[in-house]
Amino acid sequence: MGFEYFVAKKYLRSKQKTTFVKLSLITYISTIGVMIGVAALIIALSVANGFEHEVRSRIIGFDAHVKLRTYHDRGISDYERVVQRMDSLKSVVGAGPYLSGKGMIASGAGGKEFVKIKAIDPERESKVTNLINNVIYGSLDLGMIKPKEDDKSDREYPGILIGKWLADRLQASVGDRVQVLSAAGIDLGAFSSLPRMRTYRVAGWFETGLYEYDDIYAFISIEEGQKLFEMPGKVTGIQIKLDDLEKATEFSARLNDQLGYPYWSITWFDLNKNLFSWMELEKIMIFLVLSLIILVAAFNIVGTLIMVVMEKRRDIGILKSMGAMASSVMKIFVYQGLFAGLIGAALGLVLGYVFGWSQMKYEWLSIPGDVYIVSALPMRMESIDFVMIATAAVLLCFSATVYPAYKASKLDPIEAIRDQ
Template sequence: MSYELFLASRYLKSKRKTGFISLITYISILGVLIGVAALIIVLSIMNGFESEVKNRIIGFGSHIRVRTFHNQGLQNVDEVMNKIKDIEHIIGMSPYVDEKALIIATKKNQRSGVIVKGVDVTTLHKVSDIQDDVVLGTFNVGEVQTENGKTYPGIVLGRYLADKLRANLGDPVEILSPTGIGPVMTRMPYLRRFIVTGYFETGIFEFDDIYAYISLKEAQRLFGLKQAVTGIEVKLDDLNKAEEVKEVIINQLGYPYTAVTWFDMNKTLFSWMQFEKWAAFIILSLIIMVATFNIVSTLIMVVLEKTKEIGILKSMGATSKSIMKIFMYQGLVAGVIGTFLGCVIGFALCWSQLKYKFFSLPPDVYIISSLPILMKSTDFISIALAALLLCFIATVYPARKAAQLDPVEAIRYE
């Protein structure tokens, strides 16, 4: 151990003539500790929510959607699927129809705008987990027989859409397709009756409030698409490869086809979540900054208290650089202690929440029953480095002041 570090640790542990200096030292360590722990906990919670939202969005849809430019409809579905099925990382594909319409609950005379999604139930499970999100009834989009013996196609509604329509299981609903609406009003919009067979709930309000599922064939008939579809949903073995696979698909299919990833479709949401994380990081870093001001105050007072000792050290041959190191080490030791304890406490609290679920959430509001936690090593490293950097900066001014003391004047100092 160098004598600079030895003296720094002695100064940190030794009793002060003024107990106030020791108190400020402990407060500065505590401030760094609280700031680091708070940052770790808050960022881990935000990571948990982001992961939960990401999983639910991907579970509702898929990793990539293949479609045509201007959404003109994809005609040769089998040909397109055969062209891309052997691309690396693709493990599932399913055609879909995605169109806007008006839904009417005939019993309650309620109506609402709706996005009707037509799906192929034989391949849907390969790209989506929506069937697992059914909370009441079943995911039945096939033919349903009513009490009077008539058969109608089934429809599965989002939970909040069903609440708006006041539609119960077994109730009839009608979908009014915009097909036929245009400058020439010789054709009436297509109207088709369905029977409610189930409700789904993804936990994402924007999905549960506006989406309804029917069979692919019914959607093609409802919107006059014949054999065309809106696009093809693609699932990968690694969602992080979505951008890479998207480029391969675009290059392989060429015009008029294009592809969009799950991130492209939800860019605004995830960009906002990233902004929130950075905002939280900056705001909570202010706690550490306040603690570093305490380190500055402590070191300045120590310099004043140890002025005579500094003069003696200089007269014995200690260089200004060595004096500067002593006080920088002292501040950094306080920062390291606070940062280490903050990391330990932050990790312990996050781990406890993961294991014991101390903090619960109302599942009817958040869908998840407990506060989500996702700890990332990169967060721990960046927080620790930021805290130590701030502590280092805080030591520079008082350390330079100590190094600039004149040894003769310092020895005479009372």
């Protein structure tokens, strides 16, 4: 390595009792600024990644990787054969039929809510989603449910699984009777129909941690769904779980080509595209906003180097009179700025990593579990973030050195020495 590196290093370590001591202090402040900016970026993006991972895992746990449906929602009549065919495909872990629709649910306590109703096969559902693991009270038994001891009626009704928030608003506990009205009504002739109503007993509550699901979804059996939605012998579609969710888009396209009309498929990502696009945009905005901290530190480096050039005019003149090229003088100040950037970036990476690692291991920073989907601040550190942030910090610091280094390289050696 050339002499430029050693001169730059000497300037950083200078202990002369001059104004350069103040310059060194500014350099340290600039380095700390870079460190804080890098650490803040690492922590903020790791938190964003953590929340995205939590939301993603809950959505995937609640829904299938791929859904197979028919155009115009005519339903699938030979769904058992289709399910068997899906099960036989490579990379498919499990498949199961489902029906979906909208309706209104009412409880004996007087609560009435609009709901999204999904009819499932509980046995097959466990192979496709993690719904059974989200049951927090009662069970996933959607068969005939016996009445509670204090119930005046001794009649058994089919079971229904409802979300925790929905249960709270309905004031409905396990064993309580609820009535469900479906938009698929009984035809009374021209221009009129009567909503179809079925009675159920609450089999249990589920909680995913996502309010959009826990507040509006209810599950019943396939047989009950066919009665409620007037689809005898049919289902809305087939839900499919793959061995790798990242294969969903490729698998869906291949499925569309193989099956053709009237079938079409959609992936979990397509169903939640707006949500994940918003999360990606949020991370970009976090990166841009917090990069301003590093940018401010870079401007400090510009100011520091300009003052160093003014302080070291005589040294620069002597170096150039001894034969140092303009490019060599420029390198000295570029190295000096890069030292501050590299040291600050390295310290920031370490600080951000230590914070993230300690939070993941000990969860010492808690957040309200009833407001957010988790009770501790989620962290998910990704190597690509470390590389991008470190690269951006070093490039900003390098850019900050160009102007003062260029000015130093253009100094006239005779005038620089004579001025001193």
